[in-house]
Amino acid sequence: MTQWLVLSVIFVPWLGALLLALSSDRAPRLQHLVASAFAVVTGLLSLCLLPLVTERTVVSVAAGSVFGNFTFVPDGLSVFLTVIAAVIGCLAVIFSIDYMHGEAQLGRYYSLVLLFIGSMTGMVLTSSMLLLFFFWEMMAFCSYALISFYNDDPKAVAGGMKALIMTQTGGVGLLAGALIAYSFLGTYDIQTFLAYAHRLPEFALSIMAFGFLIGAAAKSAQVPFHTWLPGAMEAPTPISALIHAATMVNAGVYLLARFYPAFAAVPGWTTAVVVVGVLSAFLGAVMAITASDLKRTLAYSTISQLGYMVYAVGVGAVYASQFHLMSHAVFKALLFLGAGAVIHAVGTRDMRQMGGLGQKMPFVRNVFIIGTLALAGLPFVNGFWSKELVLEEGLAHGPLWAYILMVLGAGLTAAYSLRMVYMVFYGTAKKEHHVHDAPAAMRTALAPLALGTLVTWLLAGWLSELLTGSLPYHLSHLHAPGTVELIVDVLTAPATLVAIVVIAAGLLAWWYRDLFASLSKAAALPAAMAGADFGFEWLNRVIVGSTLLAGSVLRLTQTGHLSWNALGIAGGAIAVLGLLVWGS
Amino acid sequence: MFNEMNVLMLGILGLFAVGLYALLAVRNLIKIVVALQILVKGAIMAFILAGKINGHMQTAQSVALTVIVADTMVAVIGLALAVQVKRRLGTLDVNELTSLRG
Numbered sequence: 001m002t003q004w005l006v007l008s009v010i011f012v013p014w015l016g017a018l019l020l021a022l023s024s025d026r027a028p029r030l031q032h033l034v035a036s037a038f039a040v041v042t043g044l045l046s047l048c049l050l051p052l053v054t055e056r057t058v059v060s061v062a063a064g065s066v067f068g069n070f071t072f073v074p075d076g077l078s079v080f081l082t083v084i085a086a087v088i089g090c091l092a093v094i095f096s097i098d099y100m101h102g103e104a105q106l107g108r109y110y111s112l113v114l115l116f117i118g119s120m121t122g123m124v125l126t127s128s129m130l131l132l133f134f135f136w137e138m139m140a141f142c143s144y145a146l147i148s149f150y151n152d153d154p155k156a157v158a159g160g161m162k163a164l165i166m167t168q169t170g171g172v173g174l175l176a177g178a179l180i181a182y183s184f185l186g187t188y189d190i191q192t193f194l195a196y197a198h199r200l201p202e203f204a205l206s207i208m209a210f211g212f213l214i215g216a217a218a219k220s221a222q223v224p225f226h227t228w229l230p231g232a233m234e235a236p237t238p239i240s241a242l243i244h245a246a247t248m249v250n251a252g253v254y255l256l257a258r259f260y261p262a263f264a265a266v267p268g269w270t271t272a273v274v275v276v277g278v279l280s281a282f283l284g285a286v287m288a289i290t291a292s293d294l295k296r297t298l299a300y301s302t303i304s305q306l307g308y309m310v311y312a313v314g315v316g317a318v319y320a321s322q323f324h325l326m327s328h329a330v331f332k333a334l335l336f337l338g339a340g341a342v343i344h345a346v347g348t349r350d351m352r353q354m355g356g357l358g359q360k361m362p363f364v365r366n367v368f369i370i371g372t373l374a375l376a377g378l379p380f381v382n383g384f385w386s387k388e389l390v391l392e393e394g395l396a397h398g399p400l401w402a403y404i405l406m407v408l409g410a411g412l413t414a415a416y417s418l419r420m421v422y423m424v425f426y427g428t429a430k431k432e433h434h435v436h437d438a439p440a441a442m443r444t445a446l447a448p449l450a451l452g453t454l455v456t457w458l459l460a461g462w463l464s465e466l467l468t469g470s471l472p473y474h475l476s477h478l479h480a481p482g483t484v485e486l487i488v489d490v491l492t493a494p495a496t497l498v499a500i501v502v503i504a505a506g507l508l509a510w511w512y513r514d515l516f517a518s519l520s521k522a523a524a525l526p527a528a529m530a531g532a533d534f535g536f537e538w539l540n541r542v543i544v545g546s547t548l549l550a551g552s553v554l555r556l557t558q559t560g561h562l563s564w565n566a567l568g569i570a571g572g573a574i575a576v577l578g579l580l581v582w583g584s
Numbered sequence: 585m586f587n588e589m590n591v592l593m594l595g596i597l598g599l600f601a602v603g604l605y606a607l608l609a610v611r612n613l614i615k616i617v618v619a620l621q622i623l624v625k626g627a628i629m630a631f632i633l634a635g636k637i638n639g640h641m642q643t644a645q646s647v648a649l650t651v652i653v654a655d656t657m658v659a660v661i662g663l664a665l666a667v668q669v670k671r672r673l674g675t676l677d678v679n680e681l682t683s684l685r686g
Contacts, residue, residue, distance in 0.1 A: 560682070563611075
């Protein structure tokens with residue numbers, strides 16, 4: 001039973017992807033219907049997995065001595081992320097019915113979305129590091145192809161290429177780590193690795209730990225690999241909500257959380273994770289406050305919020321990171337889809353051209369404000385509880401300087417959240433737009449997310465049961481409280497009071513921004529630095545540029561002459577033969 | 585020196601060398617098919633030799649027969665393609681077949 005459910009959560013969306021890839025673009029209504037049906041079924045199947053959580057291997061396919069066994073383990077962490085990917089994927093597909101209405105090539109769009117959902121569920125459910133890498137790269141491919149969905153727009157193509165190259169670079173770290181584990185333990189199985197990680201020599205474990213950190217930072221758009229995420233905003237907005245806010249970018253946090261018990265003892269690793277998280281959270285918030293593009297603001301805020309989760313893993317609070325991941329997935333999907341409704345109605349992404357939209361789109365305004373409350377961390381929506389828990393754990397187990405920067409980041413988050421809402425929905429209209437409120441399918445997707453933002457924190461106790469029940473190696477790192485315990489804990493912690501004061505200061509600072517007008521010259525330099533991604537763009541240029549250069553050099557080997565190709569084959573065969581003879 | 589193993593080995597290497605050289609050097613499509621045939625004949629003899637050495641002659645013979653069948657199909661399809669190429673494009677020179685170059 002469980003094994004069929006695990007496989008169907010992966011293969012049902014893939015079947016849908018295959019059908020849609022083969023479907024004719026002349027029947028768009030049928031395509032919308034088929035895609036939604038497959039997405040909804042996947043969402044329901046993922047929910048059916050919840051009562052069946054187990055730490056046993058339920059599916060094991062022998063794939064030979066090179067690839068090891070392809071194993072799947074639906075434990076608490078996996079099933080939790082499967083549900084997030086499948087349910088938010090389902091809502092994003094429903095939202096697309098209105099958002100992509102009248103667009104060409106819907107078959108390509110929907111088949112890539114469903115392929116992505118299947119890959120994401122496979123990535124979290126598998127217990128084989130090699131298979132994890134394969135699913136990881138499939139997600140990267142779907143992300144690339146969907147960023148470049150409007151493939152006649154050079155900015156979209158460049159953004160997709162950048163995202164692909166940056167995340168693949170990180171993927172090399174993941175593959176290297178998996179191969180090291182295999183060479184020492186003779187298996188790719190994650191459970192076995194977590195049990196016997198201490199038997200690996202220290203240098204091998206260090207290479208693995210930092211390789212995985214690079215992979216996670218590249219996937220989760222953490223400093224210094226974060227520059228691809230703002231470029232990824234050329235994608236259709238439901239894609240930004242699904243892949244670049246709620247699911248795929250969480251893969252890095254998942255990876256760190258999954259392997260935390262094995263790597264926590266590696267010297268310097270937890271500090272490195274904390275530094276990456278703090279820098280991303282703080283710099284992301286600064287960049288968000290200077291951005292004027294609505295989707296880029298949300299992208300920087302995603303970088304910042306993912307920084308909070310990475311920081312939580314770094315201080316050893318795996319539960320807090322997953323709890324914030326759940327809150328963030330829900331409220332950021334809500335914010336992105338709300339932004340999508342606005343962009344769809346107005347036709348621009350520039351917040352300076354918006355303003356005064358609140359009266360014309362009351363429904364979108366209301367749900368967007370709920371999402372913003374959660375992003376800012378105001379009581380008592382889901383973002384408040386999870387962010388306070390992260391900060392509290394950070395104060396208790398992490399260094400003080402990191403905590404101070406994180407609290408300042410929370411203040412900045414409140415300021416840019418208020419700025420975003422004000423610029424879009426209030427003030428005077430900068431331009432005359434013929435705007436209508438969100439249509440039915442958009443509302444169908446937005447309403448559950450808004451409701452979720454208000455109530456998912458009540459699931460805290462359930463989440464801690466889910467995680468503690470099936471993660472034997474994580475038990476000592478979880479610090480998982482029940483719901484009541486969490487409420488008492490958060491409300492009585494001094495960290496909460498500090499954070500609320502800073503958040504209020506952030507809100508006031510933006511509200512009375514005229515008072516600080518004299519400071520704006522002093523702020524010009526940091527603002528310019530924020531606009532230039534704090535100089536991390538150079539790293540991105542080096543990686544992307546060298547990859548493209550290598551491509552153009554290697555292109556010379558493709559002469560198209562048969563005899564050169566035959567020589568290459570013969571030379572390759574001789575080289576392999578030589579290696580075998582030499583190696584034996 | 586002149587036992588059957590060495591003779592067979594020399595024959596294999598000779599066929600391989602001739603086939604590979606022809607594959608790299610000639611540009612006529614039909615001659616390429618002929619070169620491939622010579623190369624594969626060397627490979628078949630290598631299977632027989634391998635079977636002789638490790639004692640699994642039955643396996644070697646069945647693999648050799650399978651390769652002969654596959655190889656014949658390659659020859660037939662290759663020659664049929666060559667005929668079509670000559671009819672449609674008027675040439676058999678592989679370096680002049682550039683109508684698909686990007």
